[in-house]
Amino acid sequence: MINRLDLRGRSLSARELIEALPRAEVRVEDAAAVVEPIIAAVRERGAAELRDLAERFDGVRPTHLRVPADDVARALLELDPAVRAAIEESISRVRAVHAAQLPAPFTVDLAPGAQVRQRWVPVRRVGLYVPGGLAVYPSSVIMNVVAAQEAGVRSLAVASPPQRSGGGLPHPTILAACALLGIDEIYAVGGAQAIAMFAYGATGSEPQDGAILCEPVNVVTGPGNVYVAAAKRLVRGVVGIDAEAGTTEIAILADAGADPGHVAADLISQAEHDPAAAAVLVTPSVELASAVEARLTDAALATRHSERVLQALAGPQSAIVLVDSVDHGIEVVDAYGAEHLEIQTADAAAVAERITNAGAIFVGPYSPVSLGDYMAGSNHVLPTGGCAHFASGLGVHSFIKAVQVIEYSADALEEIATRIVAFADAEDLPAHGEAVQARFV
Incomplete structure (x- = not known):
């Protein structure tokens, strides 16, 4: 079901290693050709184009592109109490971590009367994208909004795709999460068109829109599919972006002491997101590789979204990679630059300190990626597709800029x-x- 790649005994250059590792066969450049006319049309026609695109891509024509306050309040009122408690706990933990991310200002006196000061200033307005599609992501609302709030951003807007089942509104759990975070500017707009709306703003086309539906923003953040990533690439320079965050990926570096059941479950947890999701195990243990393979099929068939899980695990982006040793495995996962990297080895904490390229690192058998998705306090909007070689995950730093003040x-x-x-x-x-x-x- 899942491919094997044997790197044992092979001496590869850095480039050869990167090219040998499994990757999704998706090119942002190809998606950009599809997205570019969408961006141009939204820029020219505003809300009218957004409605046309919603009907085309989401199967529903929203009456209200900006979600009415009554619908947001109703979503919170009808939210399952257990889900509300989980969202509130997540908000608390994520806020605590992101509050600690704020960098300190500094002053340097170079000589008497020669001083340089640096202070950190939040951007004025941000657009936060929350994907829809195959799943519902109130967790992405939290990750985007809390980071921006802790940075001190005053104007925050959220966009999420309209749902046919919700009469053209975003999913009610998305709306409820926004309500718990105090966000009242929410748009039923999805995909590349949401990125275009944020970057250029949008004029209204119906009386309920007003003359201006959405003012342009300074920074756009949030995960999405390849078309969202392409749109972010095309508007970069007009606005700032966090990263071209695409389909999710997990890599696990594990040795013979790892529990194959844990490893299989964690691979499946990320494969559940999308048929293009990447699941990669890197191990020096043939015995572990075989044990994980043996568990993957039955566990994948037993889970609710088995069809997409099986497709993701069998795709070219997923594999079990055999290496000579844990040291060799460190070299391999550093070359891969995973969005999520689990370390399930002896001395996992020490191994984690040697990793330089990963969006987030999860240490030991009781720190699964699912923890980071919801409750760890870390941010789950992370660089994918090898972008961890040069990019960081979403955080307070995504919404602030340094201003230097020189006084002589x-x-x-x-x-x-x-x-x-x-x-x-x-x-x-x-x-x-x-x-x-x-x-x-």
């Missing part, structure tokens, strides 16, 4: 004036030096 006295500037002039002359920019000299004539 006359004496402090005069002390280094000749060196500034020398630099300016070396760069053949003499007016730079002259601007300094003019102060001491």
Whole structure:
């Protein structure tokens, strides 16, 4: 059911290793060709295009693109109390972690009268995307909203696809999560069109929209499919983005001491998201590999979404990768750069400290990815597709910017004036030096 890749005894260059590892056969560049006209149409026609696209892609034409307050209040009132308690607990834990992420301002005195200060400023407005599709993600509401709130962002808007079963509104659990977080600007808009709406804003087309349906934002964040990722790539530069977060992936580095039942269950938990989800086990133990394989089929058949799980596990993006040793496995998972990386080895904490490329690392048998999806306090909006080599997961840092403040006295500037002039002359920019000299004539 799941492919095997044997890397034992092979000496591969960094490039060869990356190319050998399993990846989904999805190209954002190809999706961009589909998405580009969607973005242009939303930019030109606003709400009218958003309704047309909802009818085309979601099978429903929303009466209200911006969700009325009464519908948000009703969703919270009708929320299952057990689900409400779980959401509230998640909010509390995620808020505690993200409050600790705020960087401190600093002041550096370089000489008497020569000072550089740095402070952190939140962006003015953000657009937070919460996917729909095959599952419901109130957890993504929490991850996006709490990080932005703890950064100090004042204006937050959430978009999530309209649902046919909900009369064109986002899923009620999404609305209820927004209500618990104090978010009242919520749009029934999905996919690439939501990203376009956030980036460029949207004019109204119906009386209930008003003249302006949605004001443009400064930053767009949130996970989604390849079309959402392509849309984010195309609007980058108009707005900031977190990352091109695509279909989920899990890698597990495990040795012979790992519980094969735990490993199989964790692989299936992420395969459940999407037929294109990636599930990768890296192990030096042939015995563990065989034991996990033996459990995967029965466990996959027994779970509710068995069809998509089986498709994901059998796809080219999933595999059991055999390596020579745990050290070799560290090299392999670092090359892979997983969105979620579990370490189920002896001395798992020490092994985790040696990993440099992963969206989030889950240490030991009692830290499954499912914990991070909901209750760990960490953020689950993470870089996929190898982007962990250069990108971080969503956090407070996604919504703030550094502003440097430079303040020199006359004496402090005069002390280094000749060196500034020398630099300016070396760069053949003499007016730079002259601007300094003019102060001491």
